[in-house]
Amino acid sequence: MSLKRALIVVLALSLAVGLAFGCAKKKAEVLEPITVGGIFDITGATSAVGKDYAQACKDAERYINESGGVEGRKIKLIANDYAYKIPEALNLYKQYRDVNKVFAIQGWGTGDTNALKEQITKDKIVYISASYDSALTNPKKTPYNFFVGTSYSDSIRVALKFVKDQGCSKFVFIYPDHPYGKAPIPAGKAIAKDLGIRVGPDEIVGLRAIDATTQLLHMKKFNPEWAWLGGTTPSCSVIIKDAAKLGLKTKFISNLWGFDENILKMAGAVANERFYSTNPFTFYGLSVPGMKTVLDLNKKYSPKAVHTVRYIQGWSAMMVMWEGLKRAAKAGQLNGPGLKAALESLKDFSTGGLTPPITFTPTDHRPSMGVSIYKVAGGKIVKVTSTSLPRKAAWLGW
Amino acid sequence: MPSGLFHTSYEKDEQIFPTLWLKYWVWGFILFLYLVLPFIAPALSNVVGINVLHMVNMICIFVVGAHGINILTGCTGQISLGHGAFMGVGAYAAAILFMRFDLPFFISLPAAGLITAGVGMIFGIPSLRLKGLYLAIATMAAQFIINYGMRNWTSLTGGSGGFSVKRPEIFGYVLDTDLKYYFLVLTVAIVATLVMKHLLMTKVGRAFFAIRDRYLSAQIMGVNLFKYRIISFGISSFYVGIAGGLFAHYILVVSDEHFTMWLSIQYLAMIIIGGLGHVIGGIFGTIFMVLLPELLRVPVELLSDVYPNVFAVFGTLREMVFGMIIIVFLIFEPDGLAARWATTRDYWKLWPFSY
Numbered sequence: 122m123s124l125k126r127a128l129i130v131v132l133a134l135s136l137a138v139g140l141a142f143g144c145a146k147k148k149a150e151v152l153e154p155i156t157v158g159g160i161f162d163i164t165g166a167t168s169a170v171g172k173d174y175a176q177a178c179k180d181a182e183r184y185i186n187e188s189g190g191v192e193g194r195k196i197k198l199i200a201n202d203y204a205y206k207i208p209e210a211l212n213l214y215k216q217y218r219d220v221n222k223v224f225a226i227q228g229w230g231t232g233d234t235n236a237l238k239e240q241i242t243k244d245k246i247v248y249i250s251a252s253y254d255s256a257l258t259n260p261k262k263t264p265y266n267f268f269v270g271t272s273y274s275d276s277i278r279v280a281l282k283f284v285k286d287q288g289c290s291k292f293v294f295i296y297p298d299h300p301y302g303k304a305p306i307p308a309g310k311a312i313a314k315d316l317g318i319r320v321g322p323d324e325i326v327g328l329r330a331i332d333a334t335t336q337l338l339h340m341k342k343f344n345p346e347w348a349w350l351g352g353t354t355p356s357c358s359v360i361i362k363d364a365a366k367l368g369l370k371t372k373f374i375s376n377l378w379g380f381d382e383n384i385l386k387m388a389g390a391v392a393n394e395r396f397y398s399t400n401p402f403t404f405y406g407l408s409v410p411g412m413k414t415v416l417d418l419n420k421k422y423s424p425k426a427v428h429t430v431r432y433i434q435g436w437s438a439m440m441v442m443w444e445g446l447k448r449a450a451k452a453g454q455l456n457g458p459g460l461k462a463a464l465e466s467l468k469d470f471s472t473g474g475l476t477p478p479i480t481f482t483p484t485d486h487r488p489s490m491g492v493s494i495y496k497v498a499g500g501k502i503v504k505v506t507s508t509s510l511p512r513k514a515a516w517l518g519w
Numbered sequence: 520m521p522s523g524l525f526h527t528s529y530e531k532d533e534q535i536f537p538t539l540w541l542k543y544w545v546w547g548f549i550l551f552l553y554l555v556l557p558f559i560a561p562a563l564s565n566v567v568g569i570n571v572l573h574m575v576n577m578i579c580i581f582v583v584g585a586h587g588i589n590i591l592t593g594c595t596g597q598i599s600l601g602h603g604a605f606m607g608v609g610a611y612a613a614a615i616l617f618m619r620f621d622l623p624f625f626i627s628l629p630a631a632g633l634i635t636a637g638v639g640m641i642f643g644i645p646s647l648r649l650k651g652l653y654l655a656i657a658t659m660a661a662q663f664i665i666n667y668g669m670r671n672w673t674s675l676t677g678g679s680g681g682f683s684v685k686r687p688e689i690f691g692y693v694l695d696t697d698l699k700y701y702f703l704v705l706t707v708a709i710v711a712t713l714v715m716k717h718l719l720m721t722k723v724g725r726a727f728f729a730i731r732d733r734y735l736s737a738q739i740m741g742v743n744l745f746k747y748r749i750i751s752f753g754i755s756s757f758y759v760g761i762a763g764g765l766f767a768h769y770i771l772v773v774s775d776e777h778f779t780m781w782l783s784i785q786y787l788a789m790i791i792i793g794g795l796g797h798v799i800g801g802i803f804g805t806i807f808m809v810l811l812p813e814l815l816r817v818p819v820e821l822l823s824d825v826y827p828n829v830f831a832v833f834g835t836l837r838e839m840v841f842g843m844i845i846i847v848f849l850i851f852e853p854d855g856l857a858a859r860w861a862t863t864r865d866y867w868k869l870w871p872f873s874y
Binding site for chain 1: 570838
């Protein structure tokens with residue numbers, strides 16, 4: 122037996138023994154952790170906003186476990202990147218369902234969440250998405266879909282009411298041709314009609330766009346006072362910069378994913394008084410009671426890291442899920458239907474001001490109706506106003 | 520006793536399994552796939568940490584597609600960068616025929632294959648004049664045209680939101696679980712493999728090889744180049760179309776995101792890694808390409824107990840490792856896994872008396 126072969130045998134043996142011990146040790150644990158699946162975008166088209174969100178979920182997992190977990194049981198968030206690809210999300214979903222046997226998943230995009238919603242309902246797995254698509258809020262159709270925040274459609278309604286108050290008479294919708302971008306547009310057009318705002322032809326700017334001149338020049342013919350941006354921060358900053366370059370007078374108001382702390386770096390001074398945004402979440406570092414926990418724990422976990430409002434979004438999603446798990450555990454129902462019922466018992470649940478109070482009922486999964494409007498002014502993000510829509514039954518689900 | 524394989528009649532030469540030994544092995548393996556694997560799959564999943572049944576289903580579906588492109592590229596020598604889109608045509612066709620026109624599954628699936636074959640033959644017409652790189656670009660155009668159609672012909676395809684599909688029903692029996700679906704895709708994959716193996720030994724198959732090896736000589740020998748190239752495109756697209764139909768009914772949502780340029784390249788990678796022109800190459804290549812990304816995830820999940828943030832770093836690393844492994848393969852095993860399989864088998868056949 123040559124040396125090489127002997128070495129291989131020894132290595133293989135040690136690996137086998139090590140694995141055997143590793144497995145044996147796992148079985149010896151009395152309290153199994155509660156596994157939660159995680160589908161995040163770290164490398165895909167929305168990774169610019171997805172990384173911080175995923176980071177928040179991982180940090181929240183650690184925080185939850187350090188503060189006692191769920192009735193003494195830890196939670197384990199299996200985080201995976203799906204690169205914003207629907208097929209990969211379906212892959213991960215099957216993995217979590219059949220191998221990890223989870224009953225709760227922290228998901229991400231609109232396209233994949235909508236693609237999964239029928240299976241989620243069938244498998245009775247609670248799915249908390251980072252897609253705030255209104256189509257996910259009607260429990261008659263999607264009983265196991267939840268999200269924390271305010272839906273895209275309600276945000277666009279607030280945005281149009283806001284621009285109407287600013288004296289806007291002509292409006293244009295700019296968004297990527299993607300389920301995420303298209304989701305709130307019907308709601309926006311309907312309310313624009315009610316408010317008597319003229320809507321120009323839609324413009325399509327992709328999530329990975331590096332130039333929007335063509336679309337903006339086309340938009341200039343209609344010359345709207347305001348335009349909606351339905352992309353993410355990088356594509357929105359491209360539009361803002363190109364609009365400034367072309368000398369357009371149009372102001373822009375974006376979906377919450379289009380506007381965060383990074384816009385100050387990406388767009389710079391041209392965003393001043395030009396770029397507004399809707400957002401139900403409190404920006405990172407602002408003084409609300411719930412922020413103190415987040416700041417304290419980041420001093421401990423990663424003092425050098427710079428976070429954005431995406432961190433608050435991911436954090437809030439995890440905190441609401443934690444509350445649901447605690448209530449479900451108290452009822453002795455740690456499973457999909459149990460967690461669903463626990464979440465539906467949340468009434469005006471406070472996240473310490475990180476979001477408006479969260480309410481779910483068995484007939485209405487709209488978490489909140491409150492939206493704030495922010496803008497860039499003087500090189501800083503400034504809050505303009507906070508409003509709340511009435512919880513109209515007619516607006517449920519679209 | 521003969522010391523090798525000597526065929527004395529045409530019947531023997533055209534057998535799918537040249538030796539009795541091989542025949543028993545293959546049938547034994549098929550029995551294993553039908554009777555044993557599906558029932559040990561859940562236990563196996565827990566041990567290795569990946570969803571075995573799902574992986575096997577994906578492999579069966581993509582094996583059909585890989586055979587398709589292997590017929591075209593491996594056997595006929597016509598490169599195609601449009602097979603990802605052709606698979607999409609099959610998927611949408613199967614989905615629309617099944618959901619909108621309420622055709623029974625055993626009609627809608629072959630019909631989807633035929634529609635894809637038609638589309639493939641149309642885009643194969645340039646192959647009469649174009650070769651090599653030029654054909655690659657022409658088929659790439661097909662990829663972009665079809666992909667654009669899938670996204671923007673909203674009334675037919677549902678646009679970027681995708682098209683919801685139901686699990687198929689065969690004579691009132693709904694294949695609603697992955698396990699039930701497994702028997703369907705496995706059967707289709709086995710039939711597709713046997714048909715391809717047989718096809719390559721017929722007149723048509725010989726013509727394909729002749730065109731691949733030297734199209735001028737083939738033409739001089741009387742092979743109608745245009746006819747056989749189009750036939751090759753047709754059969755190849757039919758295979759990918761069937762794969763697309765199976766995929767649609769398995770994944771339950773068809774969207775244009777599934778069928779991008781990347782899928783076309785993956786198909787090419789499958790047969791290059793597996794072995795161009797070998798039936799078994801398509802199978803090996805598919806297994807490799809489907810399993811590798813999943814296997815690369817396992818160490819990350821194990822490590823994440825110790826380093827909670829490792830997944831964020833590895834998310835980008837995974838694609839790199841994937842690329843690296845493919846390069847390593849091309850350098851050390853340019854003839855693909857099929858060639859490696861043959862050498863390994865020969866080694867053990869003669870063991871311990873190999874020289």
